[in-house]
Amino acid sequence: MATESPETLLTPVLSAHWDDPEAWTLETYKKRHDGYAGLAKALAMPPDDVIAYVKDAGLRGRGGAGFPTGMKWQFIPQGDDKPHYLVVNADESEPGTCKDIPLMFANPHSLIEGIIIACHAIRSSHAFIYLRGEVVPVLRRLHLAVREAYEAGLLGRNALGEGKHLELTVHAGAGAYICGEETALLDSLEGRRGQPRLRPPFPAVAGLYACPTVVNNVESIASVPALMNKGKEWFRSMGSEKSPGFTLYSLSGHVAGPGQYEAPLGITLRQLLEMSGGMRPGHRLKFWTPGGSSTPILTDEHLDVPLDYEGVGAAGSMLGTKALQCFDETTCVVRAVTRWTEFYAHESCGKCTPCREGTYWLVQLLRDFEAGKATKADIDKIDDIQDNINGKSFCALGDGAASPIFSSLQYFRGEYEQHIEEGGCPFDPAKSVIWADGHHDSAHPEVKA
Structure with missing residues (x-):
């Protein structure tokens, strides 16, 4: 058959x-x-x-x-x-x-x-x-x-x-x-x-x-x-009972075939990657966003999560705008989160204190991780700051800024610790740890292409 x-x-x-x-x-x-x-x-x-x-x-x-x-x-x-x-x-x-x-x-x-x-x-x-x-x-x-x-x-x-x-x-x-x-x-x-x-x-x-x-x-x-x-x-013949219909999934990042994929709600990232040619040749999925940078990140463990409102919510994230940004193993999580946080700090309207002050301090601390100036206490500090923003700001921009922080700490806390131990970003090509083509040196065998 x-x-x-x-x-x-x-x-x-x-x-x-x-x-x-x-x-x-x-x-x-x-x-x-x-x-x-x-x-x-x-x-x-x-x-x-x-x-x-x-x-x-x-x-x-x-x-x-x-x-x-x-x-x-x-x-x-x-x-x-x-x-x-x-x-x-x-x-x-x-x-x-x-x-x-x-x-x-x-x-x-x-x-x-x-x-x-x-x-x-x-x-x-x-x-x-x-x-x-x-x-x-x-x-x-x-x-x-x-x-x-x-x-x-x-x-x-x-x-x-x-x-x-x-x-x-x-x-x-x-x-x-x-x-x-x-x-x-x-x-x-x-x-x-x-x-x-x-x-x-x-x-x-x-x-x-x-x-x-x-x-x-x-x-x-x-x-x-x-x-x-x-x-x-x-319309109801597509999708799931609580999330019926069709929608546009925006697949981008380190994928072989980025673009717009219009499919029923409830399709999985694994299915979308199969029809788009998968990750770029020689690389594997490390983490991804289900609905843009303001939604908590997920990992390769969530490839089979139904991409509807209930399925993604049960996995601890949000479907959001269905912006599926996929990152492979050459990507530094801390660097990605820093860039997103810089965006939210820049775009904060400044009306409420948690968002205005919190996003500013998050950027300073995250830059310290990249520069090799952070301490282990800073990991708890950024966790505390995001907790003081999430659900406590005037609008959802603060929640969006906190999402990459707490979710990256949930799945990649070890990577933050690695930045502290190695005095900076271990994914820096200048340090010969991970190259643009995905190769790595023997000092870090845990990072595989």
Whole structure:
């Protein structure tokens, strides 16, 4: 009996036609993606029925926490005589995360169609896309797609039915990672400095301009059209019971075939590596992140963990943005963690003391490990500092900064100790311990290619 090839596990939906000529145009989207067919079905349904349909399908947020999308829409109060807003969080800035940018670049109309459906559901007449400002090619392509949608009557006057207008604004941010946090994003969108707000009130009650607001990730909204068009049973036929559907896994790092792999939730890293050619030739997996640098790292012991919200959570990490960064045995864990911590210290908005002060001191201490100045007491010190940040900062940036620290100490405490014993990084090529090609000297036989 023939064995099933790993590639058959893939379920290309959003990425199915990324390589088509002019894949980003309205004409291609309608021809190749059944473009705006899901919108037609949604507009034929009452708004509350659309919310219930998405909720029954089990679509969960694809931006990090995995909160049910339909439930988030349901939180918007009705009959309050206030404007309702939809804000799409396209401020993709997490180290290792790279799914929303190619999605908007190659298939922007899936996002626009999802926005129109969501606005119909929450009774909104104005939506915003908050895009990371550095990605100018994506900004231009979004503007082009929005213009096409206006010209086709999909946006603007009577877009949601007679007398129901819909405006869509594309806003470019200024490159602040903190604006990926939904309330900091709203402050930035209002023209203020991007800093997280105290909650409650939550955005569903008092969000943009103090009005009820839904903030969703790009992939979450872009998944809605296919769900509406092909049905909730089709959507639930993929993934697991609590994490149904398809999603984009971003495979990067020391792998033979990096890229975007669209597959059902619950696939494993082992399966993804099998279909991507594995780690780079002659090397083995040492550690990896399941959802970007803000999620606790895992090791080669977790290759068969189901990559859904429950499976990764049970393994002690978070699925996050499905940014699978894979590192081989030539990588120094302490060095990787130091670079991530430097990023979080730089991007901290400074509003709360644990994050502002804690990330600064973590960077100083971690640099001491690399420079050979650390002592054994410093290992307990960085553990104590991360504990004073994790769960105690104003927003999730602090938690993200602490995640690589405590997880690396859990799995690679010995490597920190080795930095102390050897007076610096044992992975430094200048010290002839581990070379770029993975070879090592006889003084350290425990490090194998």
